[in-house]
Amino acid sequence: MIAPRLAAAAAGSSGALSSASSSAARTTAPRTLSALRSGTTFGLSRNLSSSVISSPRSDARAHASRTPLESRRFLNTSASAHQATPVDDATARVDQEAADSDAGFNLEDVERVTDVADVLIVGGGPAGLSAAIRIKQLAEQKGEEIRVVLLEKGAEVGNHILSGAVIQTNALDELFPDWKELGAPLNQPATEDQMRFLTPTGSFPMPKPPQMSNEGNYIVSLSRFTAWLGEKAEELGVEIYPGFAGAKLVWETDEAGNKIGIKGVTTNEIGLGKDGQPKDSFEPGMEFHAPLTLFAEGAHGSLSQQVIKDLKLREAVGADEQTYGLGVKEVWKVKPEKHKAGLCTHTLGWPLPLDTYGGSWCYHMEDNMVSVGLVVGLDYPNPYLSPFREFQKMKHHPFFADLLEGGECVAYGARALNEGGYQSIPKLHFPGGALIGCSAGFLNVPKIKGTHNAMKSGMLAADAAVDALLAQKASAADGEAAAQSESESDEEEIELKPRIDLAEYKKLLDGSWVMEELKEVRNLRPSFHSPLGFWGGIAYSGLDSLILKGRTPWTFHHAGEDRAQTKPASECKPIEYPRPDGKISFDILTSVSRTGTNHAEDQPVHLHVKGGDYAGHTERNVGTYDGLLGRACPAAVYEYVDAEGGEEHARGTKFNISSQNCIHCKTCSIKVPDASIEWRVPEGGGGPKYSLT
Numbered sequence: 155m156i157a158p159r160l161a162a163a164a165a166g167s168s169g170a171l172s173s174a175s176s177s178a179a180r181t182t183a184p185r186t187l188s189a190l191r192s193g194t195t196f197g198l199s200r201n202l203s204s205s206v207i208s209s210p211r212s213d214a215r216a217h218a219s220r221t222p223l224e225s226r227r228f229l230n231t232s233a234s235a236h237q238a239t240p241v242d243d244a245t246a247r248v249d250q251e252a253a254d255s256d257a258g259f260n261l262e263d264v265e266r267v268t269d270v271a272d273v274l275i276v277g278g279g280p281a282g283l284s285a286a287i288r289i290k291q292l293a294e295q296k297g298e299e300i301r302v303v304l305l306e307k308g309a310e311v312g313n314h315i316l317s318g319a320v321i322q323t324n325a326l327d328e329l330f331p332d333w334k335e336l337g338a339p340l341n342q343p344a345t346e347d348q349m350r351f352l353t354p355t356g357s358f359p360m361p362k363p364p365q366m367s368n369e370g371n372y373i374v375s376l377s378r379f380t381a382w383l384g385e386k387a388e389e390l391g392v393e394i395y396p397g398f399a400g401a402k403l404v405w406e407t408d409e410a411g412n413k414i415g416i417k418g419v420t421t422n423e424i425g426l427g428k429d430g431q432p433k434d435s436f437e438p439g440m441e442f443h444a445p446l447t448l449f450a451e452g453a454h455g456s457l458s459q460q461v462i463k464d465l466k467l468r469e470a471v472g473a474d475e476q477t478y479g480l481g482v483k484e485v486w487k488v489k490p491e492k493h494k495a496g497l498c499t500h501t502l503g504w505p506l507p508l509d510t511y512g513g514s515w516c517y518h519m520e521d522n523m524v525s526v527g528l529v530v531g532l533d534y535p536n537p538y539l540s541p542f543r544e545f546q547k548m549k550h551h552p553f554f555a556d557l558l559e560g561g562e563c564v565a566y567g568a569r570a571l572n573e574g575g576y577q578s579i580p581k582l583h584f585p586g587g588a589l590i591g592c593s594a595g596f597l598n599v600p601k602i603k604g605t606h607n608a609m610k611s612g613m614l615a616a617d618a619a620v621d622a623l624l625a626q627k628a629s630a631a632d633g634e635a636a637a638q639s640e641s642e643s644d645e646e647e648i649e650l651k652p653r654i655d656l657a658e659y660k661k662l663l664d665g666s667w668v669m670e671e672l673k674e675v676r677n678l679r680p681s682f683h684s685p686l687g688f689w690g691g692i693a694y695s696g697l698d699s700l701i702l703k704g705r706t707p708w709t710f711h712h713a714g715e716d717r718a719q720t721k722p723a724s725e726c727k728p729i730e731y732p733r734p735d736g737k738i739s740f741d742i743l744t745s746v747s748r749t750g751t752n753h754a755e756d757q758p759v760h761l762h763v764k765g766g767d768y769a770g771h772t773e774r775n776v777g778t779y780d781g782l783l784g785r786a787c788p789a790a791v792y793e794y795v796d797a798e799g800g801e802e803h804a805r806g807t808k809f810n811i812s813s814q815n816c817i818h819c820k821t822c823s824i825k826v827p828d829a830s831i832e833w834r835v836p837e838g839g840g841g842p843k844y845s846l847t
């Protein structure tokens with residue numbers, strides 16, 4: 155059902171591309187959600203009582219009535235007020251069965267407000283923001299007004315960004331040649347590179363592949379840098395809605411009901427209880443439509459995954475499955491005498507076993523801070539392995555312990571990254587949408603760098619998008635379409651807006667340095683799957699990166715999905731991890747408390763067990779893999795506990811999901827061996843509040 159009134163009409167504008175007749179047009183305040191919602195009844199057709207419809211102004215509605223900047227502040231305050239220190243408390247745990255129970259309320263029956271933009275961007279990371287900025291820059295150059303709406307699930311732009319990060323500036327140089335004058339937070343140049351192999355007690359230097367050179371790069375907090383990009387985007391007139399997650403796809407279907415493209419997305423509902431029932435604060439999600447939706451959700455984005463699957467975007471180009479690593483990191487303030495500003499070290503070897511791909515980084519940032527972390531390839535075979543505890547153990551190696559002793563850990567976090575590279579890139583465009591940044595998978599694995607590629611892919615998509623929108627506008631002006639849109643109602647206009655298929659974006663990308671560098675290193679990561687294992691991978695990578703430089707007629711393939719590489723527990727040895735000492739190593743709940751994570755507790759569990767098959771999930775994952783998720787999750791969300799009397803799912807075990815601890819790393823949905831966990835967006839604004847990562 156179409157919403158009763160269209161936002162465009164409510165705001166007194168078509169929402170479509172228009173000429174910017176004056177600078178005033180560009181500086182007009184972006185339309186707010188309140189403008190969209192004014193004059194609009196939130197009609198719930200069947201199951202909701204009118205008292206809910208006319209409920210007093212809720213937090214969500216108050217949020218909606220603010221400008222994007224104000225809403226950011228609102229969410230900020232709200233988030234800190236609700237800040238939950240993770241507690242190992244049975245009352246704070248949510249039994250997902252209860253959360254998933256049939257609540258007798260059907261969200262499909264809810265009427266939603268619909269808004270139309272020229273370009274909709276889902277995700278406010280480096281890719282999404284660079285795309286948005288570039289569109290606005292080009293529009294200004296051409297004297298056109300292009301409405302760009304960007305949805306970001308974090309309470310503030312940058313809050314959900316976690317990276318190393320040493321970044322290349324080549325994309326930033328193109329986007330803002332004067333970034334230094336503009337105050338971009340790139341304050342610490344990388345001055346020295348080291349590569350070391352760790353043994354349990356010592357370390358020795360290794361030759362550094364040319365890809366690992368950081369000359370000319372900067373050590374940053376990517377979270378901070380992204381927040382800065384967000385400010386620049388807003389200054390250019392991008393409408394940013396932090397706290398608004400893209401929750402569902404709005405599909406374009408053919409007459410037979412087959413999905414053929416994307417019309418836009420629906421944002422998350424606000425104010426549903428954990429039983430799925432609307433609370434007083436209930437506010438239905440909005441539909442945002444656009445001729446073009448750019449998916450910029452980062453690695454393993456929930457909507458991007460669905461588009462890739464439903465439109466068979468891997469099959470369309472014969473791409474390999476995407477593979478991933480999990481990066482677990484901390485930021486420390488170390489003693490000034492131990493700090494060497496600009497030093498970048500990477501290590502291989504201990505503590506990871508030889509059957510597990512990965513390595514560490516240690517970047518000396520500005521202000522006596524050090525970013526230290528460990529990436530673990532999620533194709534690790536031993537279900538007893540815990541990436542979090544490997545990282546904690548690693549810090550006791552003399553190489554790290556000497557540096558960290560006497561310092562203070564000021565931030566913690568974890569996030570999955572793509573490791574599939576060139577051969578895992580799916581078809582990138584489809585009617586109404588395109589994938590950009592790590593949603594598509596442009597990370598350069600040997601470099602462990604994806605920011606520059608994410609930004610550049612967004613910029614190239616923007617170039618293609620502006621051309622396509624202007625061509626659409628020209629053809630509409632030419633005749634039929636213009637006449638038609640005048641005579642049709644607004645509702646029909648939304649349906650009639652032709653979806654853009656951004657084939658030109660792929661062409662631009664193929665001719666860019668993004669694909670060139672990804673192609674060159676395509677065989678390095680999969681070479682670790684050879685029968686020669688870790689040492690075979692090291693040998694091939696050395697040969698390829700130093701001499702062959704990817705100019706080989708062959709392309710190695712990945713072994714398949716990471717989850718499928720997991721061995722049954724019966725074939726593996728349990729791993730004993732040392733207890734944290736509370737000085738250099740920490741327990742998981744203390745660590746999660748350093749992420750600032752909060753989720754309203756009374757909301758549906760966003761970690762969904764597919765088909766509600768808890769018994770099957772527990773049987774397979776406890777029975778065969780001895781509760782892998784309890785160790786794989788870096789935020790202690792999953793627990794399989796002995797059932798006392800109550801419901802027993804399998805082998806006397808009850809499955810608990812402490813979803814309020816979730817730091818949005820996406821590992822569970824990648825690694826759970828039976829693919830039974832679906833990560834859905836929680837209420838917008840929930841999740842970590844990273845600012846130094």
Ligand SMILES: Cc1cc2nc3c(=O)[nH]c(=O)nc-3n(C[C@H](O)[C@H](O)[C@H](O)COP(=O)(O)OP(=O)(O)OC[C@H]3O[C@@H](n4cnc5c(N)ncnc54)[C@H](O)[C@@H]3O)c2cc1C
Binds near residue numbers: 281308318319401590
């Ligand atoms: C541990 C680690 C270390 C790394 N080290 C480096 C490094 O040293 N140098 C480097 O260049 N790169 C590094 N990378 C890679 C780099 O961080 C990524 O390539 C880059 O962040 C990708 O940008 P993006 O915009 O595509 O995605 P992201 O940065 O992941 O941003 C995605 C944004 O979209 C939002 N979002 C997601 N889904 C939704 C939704 N449904 N609705 C609304 N919003 C949504 C997220 O909250 C987030 O803000 C590292 C990555 C990791 C994980």
Ligand code: SF4
Binds near residue numbers: 816817818833
């Ligand atoms: S629940 Fe999943 S997404 Fe959330 S922190 Fe744990 S592994 Fe990561």
